[in-house]
Amino acid sequence: MADTTVLTVSDLTVTYRGRGRVVTAVSDVSLTIDAGRCLGLVGESGSGKSTIGAAVQGIIPADGVAEATGSIVIAGRELAPITDPAWTQVRGSDVTSVFQDPMRSLDPTMTIGRMLNRYTGSAEASVAALERVQIRRAGEVLKKYPHQLSGGMRQRVMIALALAPGPRLLIADEPTTALDVSVQAEVLGVLRESIEDAGCAVLFVTHDLGVARHMCDDIAVMKDGVVVEAGPAEDVIGRPSDPYTQRLMASRITLETDRSRPVGAPERAVVASMEDVLRGLDRPALDVTGAWSDGALTWEAFTGPTAAVGAASGHPEVRLVEHVTRASLAVNEVNKTYSTRARGRRVDNHVLKDVSFEIGYREAVALVGESGSGKSTLLRIAGGIETADTGTVDAQGVAGEGTQVVFQDAGASLTPWRTVEELLRERIEHTITGRGLSRAQMRAMALSTLELVGLDASVLAARPTQLSGGQQQRVAIARAVVVPPSVLLCDEPTSALDVSVACSVLNLINLLRHSLGISIMFVTHDLAAARLIADRVLVMTGGEIVETVPAERLAQDITTDYGRRLVDAVLA
Amino acid sequence: MLFSRRGTLERVEAAQASRRDSAWSALGTGEKASLIAMAAIVLLALIGPTLMPYSPIIPSGPQLAPPLSSGHVLGTDVLGMDMATRLVAGMQRSLLAAVVVTAVSAALGTLIGVLAGFRGGWLDSALMRFTDLFLAFPAMIIAMAVAAAIGQSLGSAMIGIIVVWWPLYARLVRGEVRRVVALPHVQAARVSGVRGWRLLWRHVVPAVMPTVVVTASLDIGAVVMTLAALSFIGLGTPAPAPELGRMASDGMKYFLNAWWIAVLPSVTIGLLAFVFNYAGDALRVVLRRTGV
Numbered sequence: 001m002a003d004t005t006v007l008t009v010s011d012l013t014v015t016y017r018g019r020g021r022v023v024t025a026v027s028d029v030s031l032t033i034d035a036g037r038c039l040g041l042v043g044e045s046g047s048g049k050s051t052i053g054a055a056v057q058g059i060i061p062a063d064g065v066a067e068a069t070g071s072i073v074i075a076g077r078e079l080a081p082i083t084d085p086a087w088t089q090v091r092g093s094d095v096t097s098v099f100q101d102p103m104r105s106l107d108p109t110m111t112i113g114r115m116l117n118r119y120t121g122s123a124e125a126s127v128a129a130l131e132r133v134q135i136r137r138a139g140e141v142l143k144k145y146p147h148q149l150s151g152g153m154r155q156r157v158m159i160a161l162a163l164a165p166g167p168r169l170l171i172a173d174e175p176t177t178a179l180d181v182s183v184q185a186e187v188l189g190v191l192r193e194s195i196e197d198a199g200c201a202v203l204f205v206t207h208d209l210g211v212a213r214h215m216c217d218d219i220a221v222m223k224d225g226v227v228v229e230a231g232p233a234e235d236v237i238g239r240p241s242d243p244y245t246q247r248l249m250a251s252r253i254t255l256e257t258d259r260s261r262p263v264g265a266p267e268r269a270v271v272a273s274m275e276d277v278l279r280g281l282d283r284p285a286l287d288v289t290g291a292w293s294d295g296a297l298t299w300e301a302f303t304g305p306t307a308a309v310g311a312a313s314g315h316p317e318v319r320l321v322e323h324v325t326r327a328s329l330a331v332n333e334v335n336k337t338y339s340t341r342a343r344g345r346r347v348d349n350h351v352l353k354d355v356s357f358e359i360g361y362r363e364a365v366a367l368v369g370e371s372g373s374g375k376s377t378l379l380r381i382a383g384g385i386e387t388a389d390t391g392t393v394d395a396q397g398v399a400g401e402g403t404q405v406v407f408q409d410a411g412a413s414l415t416p417w418r419t420v421e422e423l424l425r426e427r428i429e430h431t432i433t434g435r436g437l438s439r440a441q442m443r444a445m446a447l448s449t450l451e452l453v454g455l456d457a458s459v460l461a462a463r464p465t466q467l468s469g470g471q472q473q474r475v476a477i478a479r480a481v482v483v484p485p486s487v488l489l490c491d492e493p494t495s496a497l498d499v500s501v502a503c504s505v506l507n508l509i510n511l512l513r514h515s516l517g518i519s520i521m522f523v524t525h526d527l528a529a530a531r532l533i534a535d536r537v538l539v540m541t542g543g544e545i546v547e548t549v550p551a552e553r554l555a556q557d558i559t560t561d562y563g564r565r566l567v568d569a570v571l572a
Numbered sequence: 573m574l575f576s577r578r579g580t581l582e583r584v585e586a587a588q589a590s591r592r593d594s595a596w597s598a599l600g601t602g603e604k605a606s607l608i609a610m611a612a613i614v615l616l617a618l619i620g621p622t623l624m625p626y627s628p629i630i631p632s633g634p635q636l637a638p639p640l641s642s643g644h645v646l647g648t649d650v651l652g653m654d655m656a657t658r659l660v661a662g663m664q665r666s667l668l669a670a671v672v673v674t675a676v677s678a679a680l681g682t683l684i685g686v687l688a689g690f691r692g693g694w695l696d697s698a699l700m701r702f703t704d705l706f707l708a709f710p711a712m713i714i715a716m717a718v719a720a721a722i723g724q725s726l727g728s729a730m731i732g733i734i735v736v737w738w739p740l741y742a743r744l745v746r747g748e749v750r751r752v753v754a755l756p757h758v759q760a761a762r763v764s765g766v767r768g769w770r771l772l773w774r775h776v777v778p779a780v781m782p783t784v785v786v787t788a789s790l791d792i793g794a795v796v797m798t799l800a801a802l803s804f805i806g807l808g809t810p811a812p813a814p815e816l817g818r819m820a821s822d823g824m825k826y827f828l829n830a831w832w833i834a835v836l837p838s839v840t841i842g843l844l845a846f847v848f849n850y851a852g853d854a855l856r857v858v859l860r861r862t863g864v
Contacts, residue, residue: 385759405763413760415775423764426774430765479764 005073006168006201007033007056012070012081014051014060025051026225028070031203033218035168038195038202040216040233042209042248044498048225053173053205057095058087075168096162097171098191101178102154106146112157113142119164132197133160133190152183159191163198170195173205180370181525182565188215207498209248213237221245251503253528255555255570260299262510263532264503266292269454269474273508276451277302277515304515327394328519329359329382329403329487334391336377351377352388353543359487364513364520366530366551369540370562376491378540379405379523383489395486400518401431404480406509408492410473414464420475421446421460424482431483449482450475453508470501477508484516490533491523506532527554527566539563599854606850613847617667620660628653628661628814636830649819649833650826651812659840661814666844669726670795673733678788680734681741686780688742689749690772700746703739711736715798719807726809729802733795744787748780755779782859790852793845800841816841 014026026048033039043049051060056074060066060082068081075094079086099105107115116126123142130138133156146154155175162170175191176184192215195202206212212219213233220230221244229242240246251264262270266289274288281304291297336352351374359365369375380386382393383405395403407413414423424446428434434442447457453474464472473493480488490509494502506529513520513533522533530537531551539547541562549557555567599607626632631652639647639655646655688699706714719732752758753776761775800817802808809815811822816837823834 383763385763403763405760407756407760409756412756415757415761417778418774426761426766427764476760479760 004035005032006035006075007031007203008071008073009052009056010071010073012052012055012068012072014048014055014066014068014081016066024225026055029222029225029227031220031227031230033169033201033203035201036196036199037218038192038204038216040204040206040212040219041222042206042212042219043222044207044248044500046224047222049205049207049222050173051225052222053097053171053203055081056169056203057097057171058082058084058091093165094167095169095171096165096167097173098155098158098162098175100174102151102158103146105158106154106161108146110145111142112144112146112149115161116142116157116164119161129160129164130157132163133157133194135160150183151179152187155179155187156190159187159194163194163200166198167200169201169203170198171203171205174207176211177207181527181569182370182562184211185565185569191215209237209252209499210254221248248499251499253503253506253532255528255531255567257528257532258295259532259551261295261297262292262299262507264500264507267500267504267507270504270507270511273452273454273511274302276448277304277511280304281515299510299514302511302514303517305517327358327360328363328400329521330392330394331358331378331382332356332392332394334378334381334388334393336374336381336386336389351543352381354391355543355545356391357538357545357548359519359521362513362517362519363536364522364534366522366524366534366537367540368523368525368527368530368537368563368566370525373540373562374543375523375540379489379491379521382487382521400484400486400516401433402485403487403489404485405489405491406473406476406480406493409496410476410493411464411469413476414472414479416463416465419461419463420450420467423464423475424449424479427479427482433483446478446482449478452481452512453478454504469497470504473497473501473505474508477505477512481512481516481518484518487519487521488512489521489523492525493522494529495524495526502529509533525566526570528570530554596858599857602850603854603857606847607854609847610851613663613844614667616660617664621657621664624654624657624660626654626657628658629812632657636826636833638830639832639836646836647830647832649823650830653812655832655836658814658819659816659836662816662819662837663840663844665726665809665814666796666799666816666841667792669730669799670792673730673737673795673799674788674791677734677737677791678741678784681738681743682745682780682784684738685742685745685747686749686772686777689746690753690776692750696746699742703742706736706739707743712798712801715802716805716807719802724807724810726803726813726815729799729808732802732807733798737791737795741784741787745780745784748783749776752776752779786852786856786859789855790849793848793852796841796844796848 009029009031012026012029013024016023016025029052031039041049041052054060055068056072058079066082070081072079072081074090077090079090113123113126116129117123120126120129126142127138130141135141135153135156141149149157172191176187179187188211204212204215216233218231219233219236220227221236221242222228223244229236229240229245236245237249240249247265253263257263271288271292275285278285288297334352334355338349338351340347340349355378367375367378377386381388382395383403421443425442428437428442428445446460450456450459455471455474459467459471459475464475467475494505497505509520510533512518520533522530524530531554534551537549537551537554538545539549539558539560539562541560547558547560547563558564558567632654633644633648633652635648635650635652637644637648639645641647644654644656646659648654649658684699684703688696714736715732718735719728722728722731758771758775761771766775799808800820803815803817804821808818811818819837820834823837827834
């Protein structure tokens with residue numbers, strides 16, 4: 001049984017047609033997976049990896065929007081993609097799947113036991129199935145509804161459900177992406193062990209090369225609907241031959257990445273920003289691309305003075321300063337409690353408990369913590385979006401104006417019907433620096449900031465919905481720094497982006513930090529990204545800052561339980 | 573994947589053009605037909621009365637001529653007035669009144685809803701309890717009471733309907749405003765320093781307007797019906813002005829020997845309501861495509 005081929009995909013091409021346009025999502029892809037093997041399908045959004053995952057389960061609806069050619073053979077049975085009526089027999093028995101979001105794929109009206117018993121036949125067998133995915137006290141879990149379980153538990157239940165019918169092929173589509181980072185490693189471990197026990201073939205769809213290396217025997221890298229490189233995991237990861245795979249690999253950041261240099265391969269937009277900064281500082285022009293690829297480029301080269309603003313410094317005009325001693329952001333014993341009413345009774349949720357910290361001039365601090373730890377509330381209070389119950393926030397600093405926030409979902413943070421120019425001008429109008437400037441002056445300011453973040457003048461007239469995710473994030477950053485703030489608060493600015501785009505956004509934030517002398521507070525649960533940006537990492541649990549670790553020695557020095565789990569998650 | 577890399581102006585323009593195309597092509601045949609029918613009705617109501625050979629309020633032929641009589645395609649009524657002329661004139665009256673009623677209700681309701689939703693606190697509670705007061709009573713009864721109290725005329729019927737109609741918009745808009753205010757783009761605008769009216773006007777209201785416009789267009793049909801109902805029970809325009817509800821009501825007396833006097837205005841009312849409802853749905857599809 002061990003080396004029989006379970007899945008053979010030959011010459012699969014899938015096209016979507018809609019509104020007069022035809023998009024080829026997958027073209028001429030061929031794959032095979034043997035029993036007991038795991039194939040990782042890796043690519044960025046729009047690469048067609050999820051379309052393949054859906055095609056081999058037959059869940060692309062046959063409504064005429066999608067068309068497919070080629071053949072799919074599952075456990076010796078040949079099926080025409082999309083249109084074959086036999087898919088309903090194969091799906092759920094020979095092929096099962098684990099989706100990204102377990103909350104949306106589990107039936108909220110059924111207990112776990114009722115869902116699982118349909119496949120296992122008896123409560124005892126269901127208990128055994130849950131124990132196989134390392135759920136303790138399985139008997140109790142069977143009586144619960146999905147909403148009563150944590151995200152990690154739900155995904156384990158999902159894995160148990162997917163393996164219960166004894167499938168020949170399991171499709172795992174980004175199974176840990178929606179989970180808190182600290183439980184991702186556990187769930188991946190559970191998934192790997194249980195598929196080894198089950199002995200089925202696995203198609204593992206992911207955007208994360210690190211996860212793919214951890215999980216898979218073989219890897220196929222996809223770009224624009226084509227497999228650009230495929231082979232044993234160690235070869236693809238260790239000695240990538242295709243330039244795209246090389247770029248993806250270079251974009252990966254770990255806890256060993258050099259913090260003093262830009263990460264990833266030189267990227268045009270970031271290089272343009274760097275040259276722009278050098279011009280602004282009257283430094284000699286240098287071959288940025290060359291220096292970057294030789295590893296000779298450090299952030300030191302871009303360090304510039306900060307704009308100190310009247311209100312904060314006591315002087316009426318804007319001046320450039322080299323150094324400031326006053327802290328840029330001082331948070332003092334901040335408390336925040338949310339009250340809700342449940343069954344007529346008041347329930348207090350003490351989200352922040354006497355939180356105090358400072359961010360110094362030119363310092364970058366990362367705030368990590370699991371969901372519900374209060375880190376987002378702290379950011380919102382520091383950014384002036386919410387007010388603290390008690391305690392003070394002093395964001396006057398001396399350099400820059402107040403605080404600005406870069407939100408997680410850049411697309412949603414830009415008002416869709418306003419043009420980029422209007423959004424930037426609006427920010428300028430509401431600052432001390434921008435008061436009394438003419439429209440033309442503001443436009444010039446907006447333009448130079450857009451250039452700084454690697455966008456050109458054509459973007460000024462565009463509305464946010466016409467821009468890509470990476471461009472939107474750049475516009476959001478441009479709005480935040482068009483008048484340099486004292487502190488830039490970043491709320492997971494990269495978690496919604498593809499790896500290569502995330503990489504260039506991180507580079508951009510680092511560049512702005514050094515050239516404009518802005519302090520940064522970076523909220524994230526990606527420890528590798530935190531370490532790259534920040535000098536210090538604050539770990540938050542239960543509304544308190546429990547640990548402060550210097551970024552350089554993060555992996556070694558972090559001691560709290562949650563922190564260790566985050567470290568494990570990055571290493572996975 | 574049109575904008576996978578750095579967007580240029582050309583690409584942006586191409587996208588705008590394709591969005592406009594797609595809004596129309598996303599509609600089903602029925603929805604397209606309803607929009608065309610709506611345009612036709614509006615056109616007919618606007619210029620129809622001037623094209624008609626007769627006056628809607630002066631007898632112009634034999635009494636009770638049946639439809640398809642010579643010179644009177646849809647027949648004449650008890651007094652010998654041309655039915656076709658009266659129907660077109662009635663349509664104009666009904667539509668105009670319905671548009672005014674809907675627009676005034678929507679504007680009033682939007683204003684109150686925006687105030688309540690944006691300011692919150694005691695003002696919200698006060699305004700919403702005031703709104704609830706109107707919603708607590710059966711709409712038709714209040715409209716009748718108001719219209720009867722002011723006196724029998726088209727104007728008083730319209731006021732009666734506005735009085736019961738605006739609270740629906742106030743509720744709707746308040747909910748929308750509260751939803752939109754919590755969206756990231758409004759918070760981001762706040763962080764940029766935008767406050768007060770400017771925040772409301774630039775970042776909140778545009779997100780609410782499509783909902784209001786769609787609801788209003790769906791409402792026109794219902795207002796036509798309500799106006800007709802009020803004049804049917806004698807609270808609208810006094811005779812002999814051509815008013816569809818009134819015409820139907822007057823025609824009831826002659827129903828058995830001259831069916832067309834009651835049936836034709838009723839069918840016209842039904843047609844107006846149906847077309848505007850359907851077109852409102854189509855409009856929603858279009859606005860969803862192009863808007864927020």
